[in-house]
Amino acid sequence: MNWPGTLLNGRPRVREDLLFQLRTRSPHELWLVIVDASASTRRHHALRDAKGLLAQLFDDAYRQRARLALLTASGTTPKWQVQGLKASSGLGVWLDQLGAGGGTPLLAALAQAQQWLTVRRKRFPAEQQRLLVVTDGRLKDLGAMSAVACPGLLIDIERGPIRLGRAKELAAALEADYRHIDEL
Numbered sequence: 001m002n003w004p005g006t007l008l009n010g011r012p013r014v015r016e017d018l019l020f021q022l023r024t025r026s027p028h029e030l031w032l033v034i035v036d037a038s039a040s041t042r043r044h045h046a047l048r049d050a051k052g053l054l055a056q057l058f059d060d061a062y063r064q065r066a067r068l069a070l071l072t073a074s075g076t077t078p079k080w081q082v083q084g085l086k087a088s089s090g091l092g093v094w095l096d097q098l099g100a101g102g103g104t105p106l107l108a109a110l111a112q113a114q115q116w117l118t119v120r121r122k123r124f125p126a127e128q129q130r131l132l133v134v135t136d137g138r139l140k141d142l143g144a145m146s147a148v149a150c151p152g153l154l155i156d157i158e159r160g161p162i163r164l165g166r167a168k169e170l171a172a173a174l175e176a177d178y179r180h181i182d183e184l
Contacts, residue, residue: 001019028127028128029064029128030066031069032113032116032130033054033069033132034110035050036073036074036104036106037072037074038103038138039103040100040138043160046181049157053184058087062087067085068082068084068085068086069082069113070091071109072098072109073106073135074101075101075105078108084120107142110133113148117131118149130152131153131176132154132155133155133170133171134155135154135155135157136157137156137165137167139170147173151176151177152177153179156168156171156178
């Protein structure tokens, strides 16, 4: 009820004299973050620098009241850390404990993420989804990747004197924007 507007027009006598406020509620945002924590990300402190970036991202998500989904690609299979919850300070503890090791199940993580986003889109059709992939791109084969159905950004954390540049190819396959961590 818009009481100030209603009373400025005088005492309301009939229902039509009442003014109502329209509720404006923007849809929630979901940030899906996929972190490549394979052994290759230990080289040249790539994962350490990515942790700083992720800490800032988690803080921004908390301030903007965005929901987060967090998927880690390391070892043999990807692992969900958080699935669609509001950002919280507990992510800082997880980030401090994040280590690198094992293989790169990044393609499996991307496939899982696409399936999860499809299911979530049916459940929350008004939700604005965004994808962030943090990787060094050190994959043996890109395979048959399909584009993600939401806006995406791939952050390349590959460092060192010899760079393979596969992260650019992966970003192109996902139809996501590409940025190197040094540009941020």
